[in-house]
Amino acid sequence: MAENDNGKVRILAFLCNWCSYAGADLAGVSRLQYPPNVLDIRVMCTGTISPYHIIKAFQMGIDGVLIAGCHIGDCHYIKGNYMTYKRFQVMRDVMKFVGIDEDRLRLEWVSAAEGEKFADVIKGFTEQVEKAGPSPLRSGWEKDPANWESIRNAFKPLETRKPA
Ligand code: FES
Numbered sequence: 001m002a003e004n005d006n007g008k009v010r011i012l013a014f015l016c017n018w019c020s021y022a023g024a025d026l027a028g029v030s031r032l033q034y035p036p037n038v039l040d041i042r043v044m045c046t047g048t049i050s051p052y053h054i055i056k057a058f059q060m061g062i063d064g065v066l067i068a069g070c071h072i073g074d075c076h077y078i079k080g081n082y083m084t085y086k087r088f089q090v091m092r093d094v095m096k097f098v099g100i101d102e103d104r105l106r107l108e109w110v111s112a113a114e115g116e117k118f119a120d121v122i123k124g125f126t127e128q129v130e131k132a133g134p135s136p137l138r139s140g141w142e143k144d145p146a147n148w149e150s151i152r153n154a155f156k157p158l159e160t161r162k163p164a
Contacts, residue, residue, distance in 0.1 A: 009063040009129045011038040019111045020068035025116030036123040041155045047080025047163030058137045060146040064104045064129035071109040080163040
């Protein structure tokens with residue numbers, strides 16, 4: 001995926017290694033078109049993503065956060081995606097509370113076989129975030145926004161972490 005943002009809205013996508021990351025790969029090899037302004041972070045399970053990571057992404061100048069994981073019942077760690085679903089509901093309320101449009105956060109279940117769904121999710125979410133415009137938390141970063149590499153490095157520990 002893209003390594004720079006070309007001045008457009010920036011999406012961070014946390015993708016579960018076992019399903020959505022492979023779905024993204026399938027979309028790529030199938031040459032399905034989707035917007036390039038997405039930084040993908042591979043995680044071992046969506047259950048490893050905490051509210052801290054979501055807030056951190058917005059603090060680093062991200063305009064929309066997508067979490068994509070295994071369908072309910074398919075999580076390799078059994079209940080990781082149930083935890084994700086509960087945290088997602090809480091996070092939307094927290095975002096509303098601090099004045100960030102809660103629709104800047106999306107949760108989707110995408111399997112390894114669903115390349116087309118992955119491309120559609122990225123397209124739909126990008127359009128939604130574009131309509132909302134840059135995140136209000138981004139204003140302080142405009143002159144010197146965090147680049148893709150520093151954002152990727154900030155979330156590197158998630159590449160190997162397993163849900164507790
Ligand atoms: Fe994919 Fe848990 S292993 S969501």
